[in-house]
Structure formats: structure tokens, C-alpha cells
Ligand SMILES: CSC[C@H]1O[C@H](OP(=O)(O)O)[C@H](O)[C@@H]1O
């Protein structure tokens with residue numbers, strides 16, 4: 559069935575979403591049961607949100623999983639054009655509280671070879687402030703902790719799943735720092751070498767503001783990176799889109815197996831609270847700095863859409 563023939567509403571509550579990046583514009587081995595066209599106060603997301611039902615390996619119960627293509631179904635959004643606020647808001651509005659985000663990234667370390675996977679634990683922001691990066695502005699100030707940009711609980715599950723595939727063509731690195739650059743041009747050689755000195759493990763153009771917005775929206779977020787090149791610091795040849803896509807295509811089966819293993823595990827009953835992000839629930843109610851009289855009605859309307867009942 560093509561996505562245009564699918565129902566445009568869904569009755570269940572998907573707690574888990576996969577955001578697919580370069581080369582992962584759909585979840586091919588899953589069967590979508592609905593395709594949602596969502597509008598948010600921050601505009602439309604980069605793609606319709608498709609819902610697939612993933613059978614829980616413990617109960618057999620179908621677990622709904624949402625999928626969104628970060629750059630659009632035709633990869634029409636450049637990294638700085640990705641409507642990240644609309645993406646995160648749209649997912650939250652249908653009940654998603656746990657996001658597994660995939661990304662194709664350059665490796666900044668010899669040990670991380672093209673086609674290796676990295677489950678990062680840190681981020682360095684090298685975007686240039688041109689991307690809308692917060693929900694909290696225009697008369698509603700709220701500060702959110704971001705010391706650890708990825709969710710420890712979800713990260714633990716993802717690492718376990720990745721390791722379970724090792725030896726079957728999957729190599730996983732348990733930690734790493736993602737440098738998020740602005741793009742869309744790739745780095746200069748001097749920048750690439752500087753990022754290595756900073757301790758960068760991999761480099762992409764998309765973990766931010768996505769991870770920051772997920773934190774603001776009380777969602778448990780973990781990125782999974784697949785290395786597609788050695789950027790330009792290495793003597794094996796400078797990064798090109800051809801190189802990125804070549805490795806992505808060659809390793810697509812492993813990427814899909816990785817996603818399948820993570821969804822299998824996360825749809826177990828024992829992770830119900832984790833994927834509902836119970837540990838993050840309500841956090842935003844306590845970070846607001848704006849006094850009652852200073853909150854704009856425009857901002858409050860948006861807050862009410864994103865956090866129904868929190869601030870009214
Ligand atoms: C096509 S190479 C650069 C492009 O690839 C990565 O995309 P994503 O993270 O969405 O997989 C990188 O961040 C750049 O957007």
C-alpha cells in the first residue's frame with residue numbers, strides 16, 4: 559500500500575518514534591498502518607508521520623511506532639532548513655516520548671571506520687545560530703538542563719541491541735562526541751583537524767537543534783550514528799555525497815536490523831515507563847523564569863498546544 563492510500567488518523571498512542579536521516583527516508587521493512595499529516599504552531603514537519611505496528615516480542619501486542627524523514631521524503635530540506643521544532647512538536651502531539659534518531663556522520667577518529675555505528679553520549683554545537691532552536695521564546699522563558707544531551711536509559715537499551723548484532727557485520731562504539739556543524743558545505747581540513755583536537759568522534763549537521771528541542775519537550779532522545787566517511791582530515795580521500803550514500807546503501811541492511819532490534823527491545827512491557835519518559839514528565843513546569851504578568855498570550859497559546867494543561 560502506498561502512503562497516500564493509508565488511513566490519515568490513528569487511534570493508538572505511539573510512544574516511540576524513529577527519525578530517519580540521510581539514506582533512511584522510510585522504514586522499508588515495517589508495514590505502515592496510517593500516515594498522519596500534522597500541522598503545528600511551528601509549521602508542518604518535514605514529512606508526514608507514518609505509523610507502523612511492531613509486535614512486542616514478549617506480549618505479541620502491536621506497538622505503534624512513528625516514523626518521520628528528517629530531510630523530507632525526497633531529501634528536500636537542507637540541514638539548516640529542517641523544521642526541527644515542527645518535527646518534535648508533531649511527534650509529541652501524537653504521544654511520542656522516546657525518539658531514536660538516525661544520522662549519517664563523518665568519522666573524526668581512525669578507530670571509527672566507515673559503516674561502524676556510534677551511540678554518542680556528548681555533543682559540541684558548531685551550528686551558527688541561524689536555525690530556530692527553542693520552543694521557549696516570545697514571552698515565555700524556560701531553561702532546560704542539557705549537560706547530557708542523550709537519554710541514559712534509552713542509550714543503555716540501544717547499546718545492548720547494537721552489541722547483540724556484533725559479529726554479524728555490525729561494529730558498535732559505545733560512546734562518542736558528535737560535532738554538529740552548520741553545513742551544508744562540509745568542513746575545511748583545518749576545521750576537521752581542530753574538531754579532532756577537541757575530542758570529536760563524529761561530525762554531522764543534524765543532531766542540533768533536534769536533541770535540544772527533544773529535551774525541551776520532555777522526550778527521551780538518543781541518536782544512533784552510522785559513520786559514512788573520514789571527513790577530510792584523513793588521507794583516504796575527502797568526503798563527498800557519493801561516498802556518504804555509497805556506505806549508507808551498502809550498510810542499509812545493518813541499519814535496518816539495528817532499528818528492528820531496538821524496536822523489539824523497546825516494545826517490551828518492562829520498558830513501558832522508559833518509552834513514556836515518565837522520568838522526564840512534568841519537568842518543564844519547574845523551569846519557567848517568566849513571571850505571570852510577563853507571559854505573552856501568543857506564547858501561552860503555543861505552550862498550551864505543546865504541553866496541554868501545564869501552564870493554564
Ligand atoms: C548527505 S551528507 C550530509 C548530511 O548527512 C547527514 O544527514 P543526517 O544526519 O540527517 O543523516 C548530515 O547531518 C548532513 O545533513
Ligand SMILES: Nc1ncnc2[nH]cnc12
Nearest residue numbers: 662663664761762789797
Ligand atoms: N563528513 C561529514 N561532515 C558533516 N556531516 C556529515 N554527514 C556525513 N558525513 C559528514
